[in-house]
Amino acid sequence: MTPSSACLYSGPHARSIIVGFNGGSVAFRPRLEQRSAVASQSPVLARVLALSVAGLLVASLGLLAPSGWIPSARAATTVVDTSMRTEAEIRARWNELKPTYTGTPYVVAPRVVAPYAPGETTAAFRNDGLKMLNFGRYLAGLPSDVTLTATRNLDAQYGAVLLTKEFSHTPARPADMSLEFYQRGYASTSSSNIGSGYSDLESFVKGCLADDSTSNVDRVGHRRWILNPGMLYTGVGYANSRLTNYAFDNSRPSDAVDYAYIAWPSAGLFPVEFASQSVPWSITLNPKMYDWDTTRAGHTATLRRVSDGKTWTFDAADTSTAGEYFNAEFGGYGSARNAFIFRPKAADLVGSYKAGEQYDVTLSGGIYAEGTRTPVAVTYRTSFCALSGATTVFGAPTIPGDIPPPFPSTRFSGTDRFGTAILASKAAFATGECDAVVIATGMNYPDALSGAGLAGVANAPILLVSGDVLRADVKAEIKRVTQGKASYKVYILGSAAAVTAKMETSIKNALTGESVERFSGTNRYHTAQLVAAKVKALQGASFGNKAILVPGLDYVDGLLAGPAAFTAKAPILLVGTTADAGLKNTLKSLGTTDLVVLGTTARIPVAVETSLKSGVPGLTTRRASNLTDTYARSAAAAEFFATASNGFGLTWAGVGIATAEKFPDGLGAGCVEGKLGTSLLLTKSTSLPSTISARITAHKDAIKSVRFYGSVSAVSGPVETLVRNLLK
Known part of the structure; x- marks a missing residue:
């Protein structure tokens, strides 16, 4: 969506509607009046429903918000290929990005009662959240150079203060809050991953990457926004344990990231610290390389533990968010508009995933080479390692010969x-x-x-x-x-x-x-x-x-x-x-x-x-x-x-x-x-x-x-x- 495009964001608790982003400003009208005005300008209304959950909310978006006044950046192409990483490389990157700040969140504390004030968080507090976001992107093979901007950070502070009054992507305007403050806060809450109950930003971002609550597992939207290839800039806000993380940025050029799919946990080595038994697996396909049937039925994911041959097969019949689960979701979280999500029953994992375990993943059924009806499958192996301790050892299968290894293959893919x-x-x-x-x-x-x-x-x-x-x-x-x-x-x-x-x-x-x-x-x-x-x-x-x-x-x-x-x-x-x-x-x-x-x-x-x-x-x-x-x-x-x-x-x-x-x-x-x-x-x-x-x-x-x-x-x-x- 361009900055001058008109769009409609409304939710079940909304009292006002954002009707346009024009150079970063927003205009508000009463709901019925504005619906008519927007309808007269466009044959299609883009409606986005706010989804309320405990602890986390994800912007459920059918389209991307504009990047506002942030200029589009040019960058060298990043090729997403996580299969060749070593545990030493992952640990080194973690040591560069792991959170370290333990001090106060604020330079200036926000005011969450009238007269409201956004306050300001410390740079180190903000940077720990950014580091976690970039480490998550690194694990997925994406560019891990997302940066904070002063404007987005300030917007996010307005949003965090507004969330203290009502925890929603579309909060109502408090009677004692100025329209100007509310507009800026609402623009933030309706374009961000938002959270509640966290004492720091890094825990919130890690929770977004996990996206494992029963209210979010069907779409893993927080994760998909963070792992959106187009993200280049963001902002973070914090006020009384309410958090905002701007998610709509799509400033990175569309040709700057070269990928076949984005997986979590990713192919190759992946730290077990980011993969508890409750964390769902997800695969998002590049629409430039794949086509797919946009129905939940017909798609199948299989997960096979190499050590003992234990195999899970997921399909549309697996609907229990408390047990074995599968979903094919085609909403607009990020730019790719697809995610195939699956999770074994927790009891089947005998505690959780463990360093040294390997899992073969296959996604098939209703997936085709782009522009054709030629069926294809996505296959890869995830090997769980650890971020610290002794070097992870991957043992042979306990049933020799029962699980054939993946066909030996190598891709030589440089940055150019x-x-x-x-x-x-x-x-x-x-x-x-x-x-x-x-x-x-x-x-x-x-x-x-x-x-x-x-x-x-x-x-x-x-x-x-x-x-x-x-x-x-x-x-x-x-x-x-x-x-x-x-x-x-x-x-x-x-x-x-x-x-x-x-x-x-x-x-x-x-x-x-x-x-x-x-x-x-x-x-x-x-x-x-x-x-x-x-x-x-x-x-x-x-x-x-x-x-x-x-x-x-x-x-x-x-x-x-x-x-x-x-x-x-x-x-x-x-x-x-x-x-x-x-x-x-x-x-x-x-x-x-x-x-x-x-x-x-x-x-x-x-x-x-x-x-x-x-x-x-x-x-x-x-x-x-x-x-x-x-x-x-x-x-x-x-x-x-x-x-x-x-x-x-x-x-x-x-x-x-x-x-x-x-x-x-x-x-x-x-x-x-x-x-x-x-x-x-x-x-x-x-x-x-x-x-x-x-x-x-x-x-x-x-x-x-x-x-x-x-x-x-x-x-x-x-x-x-x-x-x-x-x-x-």
Whole structure:
């Protein structure tokens, strides 16, 4: 809702109605008069009912309140992925954010009788509440940088004072309270999580995250507001044990958080201190990646304790808030408008969740890949750890073999393409393993495509750069893989138009012991030829007779060739629609007799093969795939390179999945899969093509691990789920 939009907030106890937010001001009218006025301006009235509960109230909102005068902020994209965290990392973050203040709440105590005054809380008191909010967001994988603003804090103080007169999102105006004070207080109470009976803000926020009362478990609205991806600013208020926490902020840009789902407890390690037996589980799906049936029936959640195989199955029949419970809720708490909520019967947990326990979670039924009716399921494992004490140990199941482990899978998802390449490097290369690194621009593909063969023969990662200064994280990764080496090579792919001269200087200044060698041809084809010559030179007499030819005007086939080139230490050459003398001379110099061509005949015409064979003595060519459909060609190429008789050394023992819609993630995938000797398949970002699913199914008995490259915007959560389901 924009600041000038009109809307109606009313409740069963309301005496007035907020009818508009205009630059932060609100106007009040008697209920009947204003209802008519609003109806005349808009064909739809947005009505929000206040929900009264003991101790906590949640704003039950069908739409978001405006952020008022707080400007929208720009931020780097945060990828929600909690699966790879360590207990040490969680404990370190807790030590940064755990509440520590024990003093008085007030700088100036509020007046809760006429003449009313908002008062002011101490900064340390407020910050403890904010720290708890940010730690909750951290546990869910969301940006944990929400900040307080002075205006929101003051608004919240007005709201807290008003709550001392009536504990409701829509309290009536006390007879002795000025209209101005009431308006500001009402604007706060009707847009906040509110609480009563707490002596500090952090306990209140933790209670909101738990959301475990019988009055709230059906929607976990407090939790969903705190875990709203769009939250960036908030304010907190406190007066005589009444609390407000502004919840409607949606200032963070919609593209700043990349997630498939938001879970509580989250996937991966999760501290048991935030998961008592009464705390419900919840999963909120990203509407950009999933569709769902908006009915309570038809959805199913299962929770399986790994240690003994105890399994709970939740569905619409589980309606007891005092026992086993399930609900699918589609109200407007935050921006995603969905939550699938489930909770075992407390007696079944034998006390509570315990550190060292692991639970497999599956949400299925009535959930589809976005824009389709293709059913998908969400699956993950939650492992309970502790915020203090001895390191948590996760034991084997007490019934060996009864509970199969989740299919081994890994997602390499950095904050950007450069970070993803670093994660791929860390997966493929041990500390101090490398005598070289390969550097390519992350902004365009041609020069980087030829790097896989060079990386294979040099046993080196391909790392991406841009601009004129070497990033600190790329520098750190170069130092890690070359640790302990007195000297090592840095191979730069492309001219100064691709990797700038200033970047080369920055690399030299940042490192010690490096020897830089640049491959800079007159064009992309010439650069690939220079790299190919280096591939042969590094191998000497052991150099084979193979090379791979891919189109120079597209990246898909070059990505598909990457693992094979790495494993076979074979050069990748680029070609256009004609074969020039430079390519022929390079093939002669290499002594190539087995040229594998990968690409459509539109990209690499048959005439190119004919010309090369006539111009290069002893040359034979094989077309790995010329299928016009990208994904069918991906499947066929993977099959070709994994066929032993073709001599490239790949197998179906594992598989990498990367998007065909962008090039950067596939570059790192080539090194990892090549190092492992396994296959790479390219997919659509938001759906799994039938040719890819068929290939996975055909080799499911052989595939023992799967790796996904890039964030969920590159390879979506539903695609990951479909792949994992195929491999069960």
